[in-house]
Amino acid sequence: MTRSRILTRAKAPFAVSILAVLGISQIACAQISWPGSAPDYSSDTSINYFNDASAAADRRDSGALYQYEQMMGNGLFAMYPAYWRLNNDLSTLNPNVVTQFASQFSGSVMAEKLAADYAETKAQSGDYNAVRQVANYVHNADDSEKCAVALGFNNGGDPMRAMSLKPDVWLTTIKQPALCNQLATAMNSNPMINNTDRKQRLLRMLRVGKTGDIMTLSQSLGTPIAYSELSEIQLNPASFITRFGAQPNSIKNQYLYLYAIGRMADKSYREAAIQVDYDIKQDNNRSQKLINDDTRRYAYRILGVKRMNYNTDDGFNDEAVTWFRNSLGESFNYEEAEDYAMAAIRFNQWNDLINAIGNMDNAVQQRDIWQYWLARAYEQSNDSGKKSLARQIYQRLANKSDYYGLLAKDKVGQRLNAGSTALPNVPNSDTNRMLSDPHFARAFALYNASANRSYANREWNWAVKKARDNNDSQLIVAAAKYAYDKGWLDRAIYAIDSTEGLNAFSLSHPMPHQNQVVSYSRQVGIDPAWAYGIMRQESRFVTSARSGVGASGLMQIMPDTAKYIARNLGESYSDSRANTGDTNIRYGTWYMSDIMGKLNNQPVLATAGYNAGPNKAKRWQPTYGSLAADQYVETIAYPETRNYVKRVMENATIYSSLLGANTPISQRMGTIPPGY
Numbered sequence: 298m299t300r301s302r303i304l305t306r307a308k309a310p311f312a313v314s315i316l317a318v319l320g321i322s323q324i325a326c327a328q329i330s331w332p333g334s335a336p337d338y339s340s341d342t343s344i345n346y347f348n349d350a351s352a353a354a355d356r357r358d359s360g361a362l363y364q365y366e367q368m369m370g371n372g373l374f375a376m377y378p379a380y381w382r383l384n385n386d387l388s389t390l391n392p393n394v395v396t397q398f399a400s401q402f403s404g405s406v407m408a409e410k411l412a413a414d415y416a417e418t419k420a421q422s423g424d425y426n427a428v429r430q431v432a433n434y435v436h437n438a439d440d441s442e443k444c445a446v447a448l449g450f451n452n453g454g455d456p457m458r459a460m461s462l463k464p465d466v467w468l469t470t471i472k473q474p475a476l477c478n479q480l481a482t483a484m485n486s487n488p489m490i491n492n493t494d495r496k497q498r499l500l501r502m503l504r505v506g507k508t509g510d511i512m513t514l515s516q517s518l519g520t521p522i523a524y525s526e527l528s529e530i531q532l533n534p535a536s537f538i539t540r541f542g543a544q545p546n547s548i549k550n551q552y553l554y555l556y557a558i559g560r561m562a563d564k565s566y567r568e569a570a571i572q573v574d575y576d577i578k579q580d581n582n583r584s585q586k587l588i589n590d591d592t593r594r595y596a597y598r599i600l601g602v603k604r605m606n607y608n609t610d611d612g613f614n615d616e617a618v619t620w621f622r623n624s625l626g627e628s629f630n631y632e633e634a635e636d637y638a639m640a641a642i643r644f645n646q647w648n649d650l651i652n653a654i655g656n657m658d659n660a661v662q663q664r665d666i667w668q669y670w671l672a673r674a675y676e677q678s679n680d681s682g683k684k685s686l687a688r689q690i691y692q693r694l695a696n697k698s699d700y701y702g703l704l705a706k707d708k709v710g711q712r713l714n715a716g717s718t719a720l721p722n723v724p725n726s727d728t729n730r731m732l733s734d735p736h737f738a739r740a741f742a743l744y745n746a747s748a749n750r751s752y753a754n755r756e757w758n759w760a761v762k763k764a765r766d767n768n769d770s771q772l773i774v775a776a777a778k779y780a781y782d783k784g785w786l787d788r789a790i791y792a793i794d795s796t797e798g799l800n801a802f803s804l805s806h807p808m809p810h811q812n813q814v815v816s817y818s819r820q821v822g823i824d825p826a827w828a829y830g831i832m833r834q835e836s837r838f839v840t841s842a843r844s845g846v847g848a849s850g851l852m853q854i855m856p857d858t859a860k861y862i863a864r865n866l867g868e869s870y871s872d873s874r875a876n877t878g879d880t881n882i883r884y885g886t887w888y889m890s891d892i893m894g895k896l897n898n899q900p901v902l903a904t905a906g907y908n909a910g911p912n913k914a915k916r917w918q919p920t921y922g923s924l925a926a927d928q929y930v931e932t933i934a935y936p937e938t939r940n941y942v943k944r945v946m947e948n949a950t951i952y953s954s955l956l957g958a959n960t961p962i963s964q965r966m967g968t969i970p971p972g973y
Contacts, residue, residue, distance in 0.1 A: 338738035343372020344746050350374075351749065354381035373739050376402040380411050387418045392430035399434040406736070406759035409435060413442040420445035420476055425452040437762060440465075441474035448480050456487050463490075464658060467498055468630035470505045485513055492518055497628060503555045504599050506531070506563070511556070520548045527556065534560040538572060542579070542587065551592045558596050566603040570620070573600065591627060598624035598633060605636040609916060609934040615644040622649060629656040638670065643924075643932040647674040669694055669701040670931070672708075698800055700943040700962075703950050704927060707963040715802040715954035720778060727775035736760030737776050744785055757788045761795060770799055777804045787837035806951050809838055810851070810882055815956075817883045821890035826956055827900055827965075828886050830949030831907060834941060840878055850876045852885025862888055901926045901966050904945045909938040918972030926966035 346365050353361035365378040376398075383390060383398060395415045402408040412434035419427040428449030435446055443462060451459035459480070466473065466481040467490075481498070484490055499514040508527050515522040530537045534557035541554055562569035573596045580588045588596075601620035621637040629637065638653035640646075651674045654667050661667065672690035675683035694705035698713060706713060731737050737760040743753035757780075764772040777792040786807050793805035808814070808829060818825040835853035836842040843849045847856055854862070859875040862884045874880045889903065895911050896902035906914035917933055918924075930946070933939040950962040 336733055336735075338373060338732070338735070338742070341373045341738070341742065343369035343374040344742040347374050347377065347743070347746060347748055350378045350381070351752075354378070354384075357385050359385055373735060373742065376405055376407045380407045383411060384414060387415055388422065390415065392419075392427045395431050396434065399431070404763075406755055409437060410755075413438055413445075416445040416449065417442060417476060420448045420479070425449045429454050437759075441476050444474060444476040444480040448476065448483060451480065451483050451487055456489055459484065459487055460489050463494075464631075464660075467494065468501050469632065470501050470630070471632055482510060482513065485517055497630075499552065500555065500595055500627075501630060503552060504559045504595075504602065506556070506559055511552075515549075515552065520552065522549060522552060526553065530557050531560055534558070535572075538576065542576075544587075546585065546587050546589070550587075551589055554588065554592060555595055555599065559599050562599055562603040566600055566607065569603070570600050570616075573597065594624045594627045597621070598627060601640070602633055602636055605640060608932070609913065612916070612920060613640075613643050613932065615640070615646070618644055618646050618649055621653070625652060629653075631657060631661055634661075638667070639932050642670060642673075642928050645677075645928075647677040650674040665694060665697070665699070665701045669704060672705075673927075676708075698802075698947075698951065700947040703947060703962040707961050712959065712961070713950060713954050714959075715800075715806070715951050718803050718808065718955055720781065720803050721774055721801055723775045723778045724771075727771045728779060731772050731775040731779060734760060734764075734772065736763055737772075740788075741779070741783075744783070754788065758791065758795075761792045765796055770796060773799065774801055774804070777801065781807060787839050790833070790837055802951055802955060806833065806948065806955060807838060808952070808955065810878060813879055813882045814886070817886040821887050823886060823890050823893060824900075824949065824953070824958075824960075826952035826958060826960070827904075827945075827949045828882075828889060829952040830945040830947075831885070831889060831904070832882075833948045833952075834944050840881075850881030850885075851878060852881050852888075854881060854884055854888065858888060859884055862891075865891070897970050899967060899969060900949075901930060901942060901946065901969060904942045905930075905933060905938055908941045909935055913938070915972055918969060920973065921971055923971060924969045926963075926969055929969040930966075 346369050350362060350365040350369070353365065359382050362378040362382040366375065366382070369375045369378060379398060379402075383394065392415070395412055399408040399412050412431045415431050416428045416435055419425070425448060428445060432446045432449055435442060438446065444466065447459040447462045450456065462477075462480065463484065466477045467484060469477075469481070485495065485498075495514050495517050499511065499518065502510040502514065508524060511522055511527060512524060530553060537553060537557045538561075541550060541557070544550055558569050558573060561572060573593075576588060577593055580586050597620045601617050601624060604614065604617040604620065617636070617640040621633075621640060634653050634657045637656070638650055641649035641653055650670060654662055654671050654674075657667065662671075668690050672687040672694075675687035675690075678684060688709065691705040691708040694702050695709050695711050696702065698706075698715075703713060732741075736756060740753055740757040740760055743756060760776065761773060764770075764776070773792050773796050777789040780786070780792070781789040781804055786809065789804050789807065793799055793801050806829070814828050814832070815825045818828045832838065832851050835848075836851050838851060840851055842851070842853065844853060848854060849856075854875065856872065856875075859872075860870045863870040863875070866884075866887065875884060889907060892906045892911055893900070893903040896906055896914055902914045902918070905917065913935070917929065919929075930939065930942050933942065946962055946966055950960065950965060953960045953965070
């Protein structure tokens with residue numbers, strides 16, 4: 298039976314009873330024999346019950362959901378009321394119920410979602426056997442779900458499957474999902490973790506001060522550290538360091554010294570740096586050292602990481618490069634290597650940048666970001682071989698039209714040609730195939746029914762993923778074109794953007810409201826391509842978009858900003874008018890021009906200012922001398938703003954080609970002047 302036929306067969310209600318909870322359930326399936334032609338979903342009636350069933354789910358009304366299962370039993374959306382009802386009692390379900398649901402609705406996004414939800418719930422409660430039973434139904438997991446599945450296998454069955462996430466969780470100290478923290482802690486008992494691994498994690502836990510992990514890891518390493526010892530140092534690290542100088546060298550004292558420096562750095566990296574330099578100077582005068590070489594190196598690592606956390610507050614300083622350089626010889630986790638690389642980029646320390654990239658995992662080194670910066674570093678060398686390697690890297694990156702690909706094109710003298718604004722011609726056969734695909738059919742039915750957009754978006758994203766898995770670019774283009782024609786621009790953008798090597802710029806970079814955008818941009822003296830670049834990044838052209846902090850409309854303008862704009866334009870403020878398409882575009886373009894004027898008429902600074910505020914953008918400027926714009930962007934202290942500026946510059950470059958101006962990205966970005 299074909300995939301589409303399985304999904305459209307008649308399905309009996311998926312009832313959960315006491316028997317089901319015990320793992321004994323029945324599902325009667327009256328199979329339908331489809332003719333040879335593709336299924337026609339246009340007459341599917343199950344969508345008619347979707348919104349009411351969703352409301353019942355919000356009320357947690359299992360009885361009503363059971364009735365909707367019966368009414369929707371032979372339709373595209375039959376799995377939804379069943380999913381909602383099962384999800385009401387997720388913690389009590391027997392894994393057989395979940396696997397039965399996943400098998401019945403195999404291939405659907407909700408089948409995977411129930412299995413993933415269940416895995417997370419059971420991992421949180423420590424029922425790892427239940428996690429393992431549903432693990433093979435989870436294929437497209439987010440970080441938390443991946444960690445849930447890995448926890449299942451870390452605690453029985455297949456420790457190798459748990460170890461696949463070791464690079465992501467074991468040495469990480471940045472914020473991650475709770476289940477990933479749980480996995481990292483649990484990995485200590487994985488038979489494939491050795492003492493070298495444990496020491497590397499212990500060093501990171503000493504740096505950030507995670508007491509529980511420090512105690513567990515030190516115990517495993519045969520050098521147990523008590524909570525009372527850590528607590529005493531936490532209260533007064535200087536007191537411990539004073540005592541440290543009078544004690545013999547020991548492994549435990551090396552660990553406690555690093556913990557003390559970490560706690561001192563939490564309060565003041567400057568005081569911690571003075572302390573480390575003083576301690577090492579004193580130690581060098583001793584006949585027998587109290588501070589081992591690896592402890593010295595990691596003490597400087599602590600300082601380097603902590604200093605990079607204060608770039609926005611205290612400004613950039615090349616002391617971070619020095620401290621990272623002094624720490625060479627100790628392995629880096631990705632966070633530490635990235636900080637080292639960013640510090641080197643900021644201060645033109647190209648050999649340090651090569652060292653930083655060389656200390657990343659091989660897979661990380663191959664990412665476009667680090668390939669580009671490796672080429673930038675090689676480019677500065679007097680070695681003709683390295684210069685040649687730089688050009689080879691640029692040539693390879695230039696095959697793409699993303700941020701780093703566009704920068705690389707400029708390096709090798711290529712010019713972006715985004716083509717015309719004409720939409721691609723899609724054969725009727727591809728459109729019909731797309732409409733006969735159950736995943737796309739669900740997405741469009743939900744969109745047409747004005748269901749909660751999160752459901753339509755999830756079905757759309759899943760449909761695109763399935764088409765990608767099948768290498769069916771024609772299906773993706775057909776779907777994107779159909780969505781574009783319906784005004785569902787954000788999903789058309791997603792479909793093209795998320796498919797490697799698929800350049801259909803008229804679909805991925807639409808230009809709605811073109812007359813207003815061009816007219817208002819020119820009135821205030823800004824580039825319409827830049828205005829479109831901001832708009833695409835802010836809202837994906839969803840007019841009703843509203844952020845969690847209250848920004849709204851196509852240009853995502855905050856209420857206080859809109860009031861400021863209205864006041865400067867001599868208009869009375871109206872919340873509803875400020876959020877409408879025409880006024881929102883007019884206000885947004887005026888504000889872009891206003892920020893440009895305040896930030897040296899520099900578009901990169903103005904873009905950063907639009908996202909993070911003009912004062913932050915100024916604070917990130919170099920203190921003395923100019924800085925190449927790509928270096929400024931890569932060292933923006935806020936990751937969100939850093940990625941935002943990259944995307945906007947990429948967008949604007951593509952839009953400039955579509956609008957006939959075709960300004961290369963390097964020319965567009967220019968140079969960042971000093972902030973004095």
